[in-house]
Amino acid sequence: MRSRRLSAFHRALLLSLLGAALLIASSFVGELRAYEGAQVAVYVIAISSITLLTGYSGQISLGHGAIMAIGGYGAALSFSLWNFPFEFALLFGLFIGTLSGFILGIAAARLSGPYLAGTTLALAVGLPTIADQFKVLGGEQGLNFDIGDAPSWLRKIEGEDFTQYKWFFWIATIIALMVIWAITNLLHSNYGRNWRAARNNPVAASLAGINVARGKVFAFTVSSALASLAGALFGLLLGLVTPTAFPLSLSFAIVTGAVLAGVGQLAGSIVGAVVLVAIPELSSALSTHLGDSQKLIANLPGLVTSLLLIIVVLFMPNGLRVRIFKNKFKST
């Protein structure tokens, strides 16, 4: 069976092909679709952070929106205040988020189930309010994170219709694919195996010499790194970061996406991300169809999402699973 497993190199090859196909495809779609594609890529990263944390390490977080905010603010701060180029700004956001994730992870490893859910929930509600406290974080107005157009060499190759949104799509897609590659490798490694062991049976795992607590802290740190990267990209797409850009509903949305995807499966995060981006689109089409009342427009997306969530949890608890790959890591 081992021979059927793709090596890290083959996966890299496969993902680069996929990436190239996506980037070429991007020149055939409109502005809006390119932007939505970029959103999907960002959600893929955010959802995989939850998948990794919950599906593989068995911890629950309802506060990943707050960690995304840390990443977004880190990136925007270094970009607008210290004039970092945007690549380094993203890395800086990632760094700050990882550091905070490590500190939070130490606290989180001591907590279980609802206690962890409650703590992270409080974080999600509390953290965005800090931005109002410090002038340097820009208060309600937030911070600028407008990276402008693509560099001129790229526009020379791609032609003048290479718009900003397509440039965003390129950035987000390339990073998302790199992230998928990195996590897949990580989950294939000792670390991934130790997480699964510790989640399935902590006692047996520690008897086998696995340091359960350390594994949990590490998983939380990696997951936070992903979430903060997603947050930095999220800010990049919006062109700015504000306290209201990272509401509690964002934390819930990425958990929703992870569940729709089936929390045990990384490939599913793409499905979850597509669904998250598609729901507002579909329900606005539906509400126009049903007659454009204000109540309908405001509440239909919520209604559709909630119904979908309930149906999935009740009838397809392992997610809208697509068996693209024969799954070697059923995390059950």
Added chain:
Amino acid sequence: MFIDTLLIGLSSGAIYSLMSLALVLVWRSTRVVNFAQSGQAVLSTYIGYEIALRTHNYWISLPVAILTGALIGSLVDLLFMRLLARRVKTGPIAELAPVIATLGLLGLFQSLIGLFWGNAFLQYSSPLSGKGFTFGTHTVPFSPQNLFIVLASAAVLTIFGLVFKFTNLGLALRAASFQPEIAQLAGIRVGRVRNIGWSFAGAAGAVAGAVITPTSALSPNSLDLLFVSGFIAAVIGGLDSLVGAVVGGLILGIGFSFILQYIGSSVTFLAGFIILVVVLLVRPRGIFGKKVGRNA
């Protein structure tokens, strides 16, 4: 100044206690943190609002809202949670499923309310004045409505306390949450008793919604922050303990009120997070939580 802050804290603490009690009741009986609680509470408050609109009488609408809350709680258990418990038992989702399912239910309640009543703020007012009592020249920021909030919460907490301590039903509720199988062997109809627990929780949430809403405004999301506070309070108290729920609520309410007074409004929830982390780092199962055996 100190007394004023304390009184305000008492009033919000009482409300947090009610919400936290509702969560603890459900957690004890079904091991589910019911995120839909704020949705249930806000729905029953909307029913109360509707009754008050028709009858022009807050005192009729209040018991109706409470009964509706109990009914909704019971229906959520019957129609939804039982199905969930039967269907989702294994896999990585098992622990997360109740959280997700109740979050979905919360969204469902809120969007349905939005469809019926719209998302605009509504005024559900009580005949009690919202102006503070005046002693001589000094007006304290504690109004008859605040007093009513404290009294109503105290009444609910006392009734629940008495039921739990001195009635057969209370004994059955405690037994069913302590050891469901043994309780069943002893002739307790665990399913039905759990259902009663859910309806008690729904009623407690409904009281919280119906007495707090006159001090602000009613919208599909208006009880969300109350829910978050109630949850934090429940976790601080230790999710298994009714006394803990009340103590946690009061700690949080009074704590928030002092922070609001002496530091500033925008850090309150961050302070809630810090209080929570400090408590949990010292006692990972909350102040009144019991240490359980290894659940491997």
